[in-house]
Amino acid sequence: MKIAQVAGFLGSGKTTFLIELAKILVDRGHRIAIIVNDVGEINVDAKFIEMYGLKAKEISGGCICCQVAGNFANTIAILYNTFKPDIVIVEPSGVAIPWGLKRAAEYSEEEMDDVIVHAPVITLVDSLRIEELMQSVRRLVETQIREADVVFINKVDSATKEKIDLSVQFSKAINPNAEIMFGSGRNNQGVKEAATLIETRTSPRYDESYEKEMLKRDYGGGA
Amino acid sequence: MTEKMTHIERVLASLGDQPVDRLTVYPIACGVSRRTIGDGTMLYKDWCSDPKNYAQGLISGQKYFDLDLTVGLMDLSVIAGDFGSHVRMDEQNTPFVDDPVIKGPEDYEKLQAPDINKGRSGVILEGTKIFADALKNETITSGFLEGPLLALTQSASAEKVFMDMYNNRSAVHKALGTFTEYLRDMVKGMGQSKPAACMWDYLWASYSCLGDNEYDEFEGQYKYAGGLNELVGKEGMALAIHNCADLPHLDTQIKAMKPAAYTMAYYPLIPGSPSASEVIGKGYADNCVVCGNIDPQGYVRWSQEKMQKTTMNLCQEVKTALCARGLKSKYCIASGCEVPPSVTTRLENIKTMVDTVKQYGQVTC
Ligand SMILES: Nc1nc2c(ncn2[C@@H]2O[C@H](COP(=O)(O)OP(=O)(O)O)[C@@H](O)[C@H]2O)c(=O)[nH]1
Numbered sequence: 001m002k003i004a005q006v007a008g009f010l011g012s013g014k015t016t017f018l019i020e021l022a023k024i025l026v027d028r029g030h031r032i033a034i035i036v037n038d039v040g041e042i043n044v045d046a047k048f049i050e051m052y053g054l055k056a057k058e059i060s061g062g063c064i065c066c067q068v069a070g071n072f073a074n075t076i077a078i079l080y081n082t083f084k085p086d087i088v089i090v091e092p093s094g095v096a097i098p099w100g101l102k103r104a105a106e107y108s109e110e111e112m113d114d115v116i117v118h119a120p121v122i123t124l125v126d127s128l129r130i131e132e133l134m135q136s137v138r139r140l141v142e143t144q145i146r147e148a149d150v151v152f153i154n155k156v157d158s159a160t161k162e163k164i165d166l167s168v169q170f171s172k173a174i175n176p177n178a179e180i181m182f183g184s185g186r187n188n189q190g191v192k193e194a195a196t197l198i199e200t201r202t203s204p205r206y207d208e209s210y211e212k213e214m215l216k217r218d219y220g221g222g223a
Numbered sequence: 224m225t226e227k228m229t230h231i232e233r234v235l236a237s238l239g240d241q242p243v244d245r246l247t248v249y250p251i252a253c254g255v256s257r258r259t260i261g262d263g264t265m266l267y268k269d270w271c272s273d274p275k276n277y278a279q280g281l282i283s284g285q286k287y288f289d290l291d292l293t294v295g296l297m298d299l300s301v302i303a304g305d306f307g308s309h310v311r312m313d314e315q316n317t318p319f320v321d322d323p324v325i326k327g328p329e330d331y332e333k334l335q336a337p338d339i340n341k342g343r344s345g346v347i348l349e350g351t352k353i354f355a356d357a358l359k360n361e362t363i364t365s366g367f368l369e370g371p372l373l374a375l376t377q378s379a380s381a382e383k384v385f386m387d388m389y390n391n392r393s394a395v396h397k398a399l400g401t402f403t404e405y406l407r408d409m410v411k412g413m414g415q416s417k418p419a420a421c422m423w424d425y426l427w428a429s430y431s432c433l434g435d436n437e438y439d440e441f442e443g444q445y446k447y448a449g450g451l452n453e454l455v456g457k458e459g460m461a462l463a464i465h466n467c468a469d470l471p472h473l474d475t476q477i478k479a480m481k482p483a484a485y486t487m488a489y490y491p492l493i494p495g496s497p498s499a500s501e502v503i504g505k506g507y508a509d510n511c512v513v514c515g516n517i518d519p520q521g522y523v524r525w526s527q528e529k530m531q532k533t534t535m536n537l538c539q540e541v542k543t544a545l546c547a548r549g550l551k552s553k554y555c556i557a558s559g560c561e562v563p564p565s566v567t568t569r570l571e572n573i574k575t576m577v578d579t580v581k582q583y584g585q586v587t588c
């Protein structure tokens with residue numbers, strides 16, 4: 001079962017985007033489930049979420065190491081055991097750390113007979129509000145960009161070229177390795193391409209990366 | 224195995240950086256300790272809502288695992304729940320807020336502080352008195368409280384609180400003021416319960432969330448937290464701080480706040496997350512017992528061999544770093560955060576960690 005995280009701060013267009021994404025993936029023959037944030041209000045296409053989705057506890061940061069992990073893993077396992085989706089699209093809260101979520105998802109393997117594969121982590125950057133975000137919640141936005149495999153510069157339907165350029169600059173400075181995409185969840189622009197990425201590519205597992213890092217520390221002279 | 228020092232002697236020696244027979248050890252085994260009572264079937268729900276059960280779990284866990292310290296950590300939805308958020312309380316899962324009391328910006332100013340002796344805050348105060356009294360000749364005990372910013376983010380959507388720090392700044396300050404007033408009363412109540420220390424959970428002091436200026440403004444040394452820390456001392460308790468963040472504000476929380484003990488986690492995949500040797504090497508353990516940093520999930524998922532190996536490696540890392548820094552004992556081998564209180568946590572892994580420190584924790588520079 002593949003887990004596809006759509007990260008980004010509150011208001012960056014995650015819910016709008018992931019519904020379009022889910023529709024495309026359903027059309028391509030996938031069995032899709034969605035886990036969205038319980039605490040943020042869902043003002044878009046609530047019916048769709050009702051059909052395919054599940055509201056989960058705020059998938060938040062804070063204490064990712066212990067408290068949240070078990071509950072989220074349990075949600076994933078229940079989804080698998082009742083619905084057997086092949087892709088689960090997850091909308092974490094803007095204070096979540098994508099690594100923490102990957103890890104929690106992998107724990108669900110203990111309660112189901114399948115392995116978890118991660119799709120590339122897509123972080124949406126709200127180009128319309130980029131200046132504001134760089135001021136107010138800068139560090140939270142940076143954290144999610146840092147952990148992205150793909151940075152999706154969103155809302156290009158309404159943003160000026162300056163804002164889009166600024167979004168790219170900001171993202172590249174934080175994570176030069178991430179692939180940059182442009183689009184609009186509202187106008188369904190770039191969403192097909194994102195869906196293909198989710199279908200065809202993977203992102204590293206937490207447990208393997210962790211073991212590698214610890215081995216490097218213990219034997220590779222790193223501290 | 225009879226040891227040369229008692230738990231209390233060892234912890235006191237460590238606080239003063241005196242020689243110890245071995246490093247202090249403290250897996251933060253709180254909720255999970257309920258499983259060491261009787262036939263091990265007490266529900267989390269019953270543990271966290273009754274002062275006698277809460278205290279009994281901690282007392283029993285101290286003996287079962289032979290712990291150097293005892294901390295009264297419950298879960299992080301206590302204060303939010305007492306202020307009117309709905310807490311989902313399953314039989315065995317860690318309880319969490321599923322309907323926060325603050326839904327929009329207008330609600331920050333409407334917060335009403337409840338009576339500290341009611342609800343689960345009351346359970347903590349009453350339960351702390353019981354375990355602090357029962358263990359006063361056994362271990363160093365500590366009460367545990369959620370910091371004001373944590374209490375606030377648990378009472379609202381955390382994301383919105385962070386946005387509102389800019390868009391509704393004065394309302395956020397008002398709410399933090401309300402929580403801080405409440406927490407002042409809690410500290411006084413805690414003082415009456417007489418644990419040796421009071422530990423704060425100040426987990427938003429993390430560079431992945433807030434910079435120094437923002438943390439100073441919304442919790443910080445000069446604002447809400449600073450005054451609370453001072454009150455802890457006035458009430459006769461030592462100051463301790465817990466922060467399991469990936470990128471903790473060590474200068475503020477260790478150098479400026481000057482806690483006697485600081486417990487922290489380690490995230491090897493997050494660039495810049497400080498390891499035990501870095502923390503010691505940079506002087507943060509010079510005047511504070513730093514406690515860390517075994518991965519809490521290891522108690523659920525690792526084999527005993529892996530727990531032993533990991534603990535041995537950490538002991539070695541810490542001993543080398545302490546010696547290089549000219550320190551004798553100012554690090555406590557601990558879990559980075561609470562040992563998961565779940566039914567699948569392996570009690571034998573907790574024991575293995577403690578036993579490994581007994582065997583390999585001798586500092587000989
Ligand atoms: N212009 C524009 N607005 C969008 C787009 N996607 C979402 N929005 C708007 O942005 C706001 C937040 O969207 P939502 O999907 O709820 O964001 P979330 O908080 O990240 O889930 C709503 O008012 C949407 O109508 C987009 O592609 N372009």
Ligand SMILES: [Mg+2]
Nearest residue numbers: 014015040091
């Ligand atoms: Mg949303």
